[in-house]
Amino acid sequence: MRQISYAQAINETLLQMMDRDSRVFIIGQGVTSPWYVGTTTVGLLDRFGSERIIDTPVSENGVTGVAVGAALCGMRPVLMHPRMDFMYYAMDQIANHAANWHYMFGGQLSVPLTIWGIINRGGEQAAQHAQALQAVFAHIPGLKVVMPSNPYDAKGLLVASIEDDNPVVYIDERWLYSHVGEVPEELYSVPIGKGIIRKEGKDVTLAATSYMVYEASKAAEAVAKEGINVEVIDVRSLKPLDEDLILKSVKKTRRLVIADGGWKTCGVGAEIAARVAESDILKKLKAPILRVSLPDAPAPASSALEQVYYPKARELIVAIRKVMEG
Amino acid sequence: MSKEHPASRTPKTSLNIPPETLRAMYVTMLRIRKFEEKVAELVYPLKEIFCPCHLYIGQEAVATGVCSNLKKEDWVFSTHRSHGHYIAKGGDIKALMAELYGRQTGCSRGRGGSMHLASPEWGLPGSSAIVAGTIPLAVGTALAFSMQSKDSVSVAFFGDGAAGEGVFYESLNFASLKKLPVIFVCENNLYSTHLPISACLADVQIWKKAEAFDMPGIRVDGNDVVKVFQSAKKAVELSRLGKGPTLIECMTYRWRGHVGPNDDLDKGLRSKEELDYWMSKCPIRAFEEFILARGIISDSERIKIIKSIDKEIEDSVTFAKNSPYPDEHDYIKYVFKT
Numbered sequence: 001m002r003q004i005s006y007a008q009a010i011n012e013t014l015l016q017m018m019d020r021d022s023r024v025f026i027i028g029q030g031v032t033s034p035w036y037v038g039t040t041t042v043g044l045l046d047r048f049g050s051e052r053i054i055d056t057p058v059s060e061n062g063v064t065g066v067a068v069g070a071a072l073c074g075m076r077p078v079l080m081h082p083r084m085d086f087m088y089y090a091m092d093q094i095a096n097h098a099a100n101w102h103y104m105f106g107g108q109l110s111v112p113l114t115i116w117g118i119i120n121r122g123g124e125q126a127a128q129h130a131q132a133l134q135a136v137f138a139h140i141p142g143l144k145v146v147m148p149s150n151p152y153d154a155k156g157l158l159v160a161s162i163e164d165d166n167p168v169v170y171i172d173e174r175w176l177y178s179h180v181g182e183v184p185e186e187l188y189s190v191p192i193g194k195g196i197i198r199k200e201g202k203d204v205t206l207a208a209t210s211y212m213v214y215e216a217s218k219a220a221e222a223v224a225k226e227g228i229n230v231e232v233i234d235v236r237s238l239k240p241l242d243e244d245l246i247l248k249s250v251k252k253t254r255r256l257v258i259a260d261g262g263w264k265t266c267g268v269g270a271e272i273a274a275r276v277a278e279s280d281i282l283k284k285l286k287a288p289i290l291r292v293s294l295p296d297a298p299a300p301a302s303s304a305l306e307q308v309y310y311p312k313a314r315e316l317i318v319a320i321r322k323v324m325e326g
Numbered sequence: 327m328s329k330e331h332p333a334s335r336t337p338k339t340s341l342n343i344p345p346e347t348l349r350a351m352y353v354t355m356l357r358i359r360k361f362e363e364k365v366a367e368l369v370y371p372l373k374e375i376f377c378p379c380h381l382y383i384g385q386e387a388v389a390t391g392v393c394s395n396l397k398k399e400d401w402v403f404s405t406h407r408s409h410g411h412y413i414a415k416g417g418d419i420k421a422l423m424a425e426l427y428g429r430q431t432g433c434s435r436g437r438g439g440s441m442h443l444a445s446p447e448w449g450l451p452g453s454s455a456i457v458a459g460t461i462p463l464a465v466g467t468a469l470a471f472s473m474q475s476k477d478s479v480s481v482a483f484f485g486d487g488a489a490g491e492g493v494f495y496e497s498l499n500f501a502s503l504k505k506l507p508v509i510f511v512c513e514n515n516l517y518s519t520h521l522p523i524s525a526c527l528a529d530v531q532i533w534k535k536a537e538a539f540d541m542p543g544i545r546v547d548g549n550d551v552v553k554v555f556q557s558a559k560k561a562v563e564l565s566r567l568g569k570g571p572t573l574i575e576c577m578t579y580r581w582r583g584h585v586g587p588n589d590d591l592d593k594g595l596r597s598k599e600e601l602d603y604w605m606s607k608c609p610i611r612a613f614e615e616f617i618l619a620r621g622i623i624s625d626s627e628r629i630k631i632i633k634s635i636d637k638e639i640e641d642s643v644t645f646a647k648n649s650p651y652p653d654e655h656d657y658i659k660y661v662f663k664t
Contacts, residue, residue, distance in 0.1 A: 025473065051473065057503070062462045062496025069466020069480075072451050073401070075473065092493070096456045097463065103660045105444035105452050106435025110663040141661050165663040 002185060007177035009151040010040040013158045014078065016187050018048055021076060024162060027054040027067050028080030028116070036082045037118065038177045060089035064115075068098045068167075071113040076162055084117040084133045084171070098167040099142030113168070114161040119210070119261070120174040122306055127298035132262040134209065137169045138238040138271070144168040144192055145238040149213035151181040153236060156190025164192060173211045173261070195242035197249065201231035204255040204320050207246055207272055209235045212259040212292075212311070219316035228324055238268060243275050250276055254286045255323040259316055264293040287323040292316055341552060345622045351394050351551050352617055355386040355610045357635050358410045361419060364639050365409070365426060366587035374647075375426045377439040382410035384549075384581040387609035388513050389414035391554025392481060392574075395562045396449070399478045401467045403460035404453035406441040407513075407580075411483050416448040423642035429649035436652045437660060458484055458491035461510065465497045468506035468571075479507040479565040487518030489532045498539040498573065507565035509558065510573045513548060519584045520595050533575035541571050548576025549609040552616070579604035 004012070018024045025048075030036030032045045032055040045053045056063045060081065067079035081087045087094065094115060102110045117137075121130045138145045144166055148154040154172060161168035198213060199220055208216035213234045220230035231249050235241070250256050256276055258269035269291030276282060276289060292311045300309055362383045368374040382389070385407075393402065393414035404411040412422055417433060425432030426440055433445050441455040451467070454460045464482035471478045488494050489512065501508050512533070518526045536543025542564070546553045554576055561572035581601065583590035591598055617623050623631070 057496070057499060059493075059496035059500060061493045062465070062500055065459070065462020065493065065497070066466035066469055066500060069403075069463035069468075070470040070473075071466070072463065073467040073470035073474075075470045092456055092459060093462065097454060097459055101452060102663050104434065104438050104442045106432075106437045107660040107663065108434070108444050108446050109451055144662070 001182040003180050004151060004183050005177065006151045006154045006172070006179045006181070007038045007040050009155040009183045010158060010172065011042055013155045013187070014041065014044060015047065017159065017162050018044070018052060020187065023074060023076040024078065025052040025054065025075065026078045026080060027056060027063060028082065029056050029058055029060070029063070029086070030082045031055050031080055037080060038174060060086050061093055064090035064093035065097065067113055068093055068101070068111055071111045072101065072109050076112050078114045078116055078162060080116045080118070082118055083129050083131070084119055085128045085131045087117055087133065094137070094143070094167070095140050099140050102166065103142060110165045111167045112165045114158070115167060115169045117169060117171045118174060119171060121261070121299065121310060122175070124301045124303055124306065125299070126301035130299035132294070134171055134238055134260075135262050135267045135271070138268070142167065143239065145171065146192055146236060147171045147210040147238065148236065149176065149210050149234050151179060151183045153190050155183055156188055157192065157236065159187055160189040160192050163189060168192065171210065175211045176214070179214070190236070193237050193240040193242060195233055195235050195237065195245045197231060197245070198234050199230065199232040201229040201253065203229045203253055204257060204323055205231050205233060205246070205249040205253045206257045206259060206316065206320065207233040207235055208259040209238065209268055210261060212261050215311070215313045216259050216316060218313040219320060222313065222317055223320050228320060230320060235268070235272070241271070241275070246272060247276065247279055247281060251281050251284070254284055256285070256289045257292065257316065257319045257323055258289070259292045259311070261310070262294060263296055264291060265296050267291070267293055269293050287326045290319045290323055292319050343552065343555060347394060348617055348622050351390050351555065352613060352623065353631055353635070354390045354394070354414050355551065355613065356631065357419065357638070358382060358386045358389065358413050359610055360635050360639055361413060361422070362409060364643065366582065368643070369587050377426055377428065378585050379409070379426065379440045380407040380585050381580070381582040381587065382407055384604065384609070385513055385515060385578045386410060387551035387554050387613070388511065388548045388576045388578055389483070391551045392509070392511055392558040394555055395558045396481065397478070398449055399476070400481065401449045401451055401464070401478065402481045402483065403451065403464045404443070404483050405457070405460065405485060406453070406455040407485065408441065408443045408453035411453070412443045412445065412450055415450050417443065417445040417450055419638060420642045420645040421445070424646040424649045427646040427649070428651060429646055430652045431645070431649040458488035458494045460484070461488065461494055461497040462500075464508050465501045465506055468501065468508035469504065471507055477566050479509060479562055481509045481511055483511045483513060485518070486512060486514040486516065486523045486532060487526065488512070489535065490518065490526050495535070498535065498541070498571070501571040502539040502541045505568060505570035507568070508571045509561045509565060510571060511558070512573065512575045513578055514575055515578050515580045517580070517584065517596070533573055536573035541573060543573040543575070545575040545577060548578030549607050549612065551609060551613050581605060
């Protein structure tokens, strides 16, 4: 099958969805910028014009509200935030308005909005250009949260997000933009709410999100040489969470490590660990559940500190070995 | 604190409003007033309604004057003080009362309460209790109307307190930048909850903000339904012609406190003298005299109208009380559209 990059997959999906559905438009700060969003929006302005590719003033909350309003009115906007950090400005429109609207009025109107938040870690950008806020959004009722880890899902989950009748926070990661993988040319959808087993194994379940799936695969390969057979789960959808898939795997392996690129406290790892702890699998575990995540600290600038701040396969290997010891 | 706000730049156009529109505006204002007075009674002393209600008594001319220019397909976004906008835009009074009673037959199926009213078929997509929260939503629906080549307009109602929010300015800028069909209606009732607006804004002339965003701005006497109607008419026409947004500041006053049926005089938040002054400027009484004097309604018609509204409101209470509560098993229904 044809291979393209993660960034190309997003670009192609936006183009195809806008071609297919006149309700779809893109709005956000930097959607026509040659660098702000990598190459994900290249060519869209030429193809669709500034009426449907709307680069905006730096008004995160206002522009998010505009997108929510348009969604209420039958459009299917893709609202882009070039760094998740900037989304704090838009929290009111996301959490108080988009997320609540369907419930608050008894299901009369919904907000079919894709809120595209980009994680852009590292690069000495420090604390306000590197945040991974998936747990913040997953906490809020009324929002769905997805994180594609490869080009195939980048396309399929973006299609699913745009087609969904609810607000979906679609979180991609710049560290994945150059990753190449098989992507069908035609449009297809990856269901929201379904995780997937990337590698079957019997000794340890390693549940990972987004870029950490890539690191998890590397770690699984490394420990295979030591005779440890890791099952790698790509969580893909944080909300709804595919609890069944995770519980089934942990029931088999009886060991769990969770790898997420967000902060530790009240993070994705905490939620997944709690789901297992609440199930009858808890007493069958052979080792305590371990989380690999960011420390509870802002991102540093210096690359010397970044080296230790961002977890990679090496931290996962340590955790896997530890749970194998029981 | 000043009582009088000069209605500077009020249009001097001659009264050119069909009599049926004037009659309808009178009925609408009375429906709002009588509904709110009934709610006040039901909240206290009767204690039938528990949901916090922000009453609109005193401000009826604003919702009425603006909404009388709108079609069913035009969208109106409202605030925590939303009963008046809902009624003026055509929302069903029974469903409104049932919502305040927390019933399944309520306009938001008992999930929203007083601050969250919707009736999409009447162009009421919802009201929000976050100050200024619906202003960008109205801009967004205006963007959608424009992309869909519809000639509908959006209206954002908000209070003077909203002028303290950044998103207000973001919304004015975006709407003017893109020349969107939206009308920003500020109901300046002089108070941001408990604080006089003069203690909140460096410049209390909110209409002047329009100039900074290159759009028409106007301040009108918000207790004069004719003046409100005429200003809104012009704004709606401009928007329908693709000439972009207008900011209208309507100077008005709420007779009751920020929330609930009391007047807050005992809390020292405002003076009796000030309240008396504004009650003497009652928007309904002034307009009633105006249309009676011009023979637009007769006194017997007036009595008939009042009777019919009283009955409508009594019926709404009966309807609400006889309506079922939402099924307790449905407490997480509607989180997502499925």
